[in-house]
Every structure is written in C-alpha cells, then in structure tokens.
Amino acid sequence: MGIDDELEADVKSQEETLEEWCRVLLQAFELEGVEVDVNGVLSVAGVAAHSVVRPAAPLTTFIAGYAAGMARGIGQATDADSMAAALDVARKAAIDYTEPGTEAE
Template sequence: MASQEEELEAWCGRLLTSLELEDTTVDVGAVLQLASVAAHTVVRPAAPLTTFIAGFAAGLAAGSGQADDTAAMGAAMRAAARECKNYGETGDTDDH
C-alpha cells in the first residue's frame, strides 16, 4: 500500500501527463504548505482557491516570459503565502 506522499506524487505525475506538462517540476510539499497556510489563516476552502490562483499567476508570468517556470512559481507562492499571513494577522475582510 502506497503512502499518502507516494499517492500524491503519482497523482501529480498522472495529472501533469494528462495536461501535457510532463517536463514540469512540482514541489508537492510547497503546494501543500501553501494550502495549509491558506486553510488556517483565511478559511478552509481558501486552500484550493489560493493554490489555483498562485498557479495561474505563475503560468501567466512564465508564459509571458517574465520568469522561468521555477522562478514564477516560487514568486507566486511566496506572494500568496504572504497575503495569507497578512490576512490572518489583520483579520481584515473588508477588501475580500
């Protein structure tokens, strides 16, 4: 029986292949950490929304040539994590 980590890695590989992104490297642990931060500082359903938006932003940055894939994803994930932490510290929901 595969561990959860093994299952996630296998799923990630399968999904990347299905989307014709086989050469893309995904740091599953970093994505899960971002999801955890979002879930615990905003609300639980913010986890998939946050990771989707970060990935979308990274894809736009990489696709437009602003950064390579790795740099674009790192920058998007750091920005998203920063916003989650700021949201959790201020509790400000007026702008969201």
C-alpha cells in the same frame, strides 16, 4: 507492524499517491517536464486554510498556479522561479489576511 510503523507507511503512501497524482495531472495537461514542489504547494494551502478559511486552500493554490502560468507564459520567469514567486506571494497574502471589518492586532 506497530502503530508507528503503520502511521509511517500511511504517510509514505500518501506522499507516493500525491507524487503519482501530480505526474498524472502534469501528463494530462501535457506538462511532463514541469517540476512541482508538492510540499511547497501543500504548505501554502495549509497557511491559507488556517489564516483565512479552510476552503481558501484550493482557491489560493489555483490562483497561485494561474499566476505562475501567466508569468511563465509571457516569459517573465522560468517555471521554477514563477512557481516559487507565486507561492511566496500567496503565502504572504494569506499570513497578512484579516477579515474585512476587523483590525489587525
């Protein structure tokens, strides 16, 4: 097995682990039927980590998830639509973020 094969196996293992962890969490919260765009969540976390500060990633995804849950809970949107909208808002906010006291270029 070469380095590229090992790296590919590691990436697959990480993806498989994340998918399994997602299923475990959904089951723990009794949300087995909910579809989660794991790559979409990770993408937003990456944008927040690089646009704001690294610890903004989990905070951003938590708040986006909370917002999606609230939208779904009041019947404003379906699971998929509420999650997509929340991730879009979080991504845009992170991209547009500038530290207080600094001006956007």
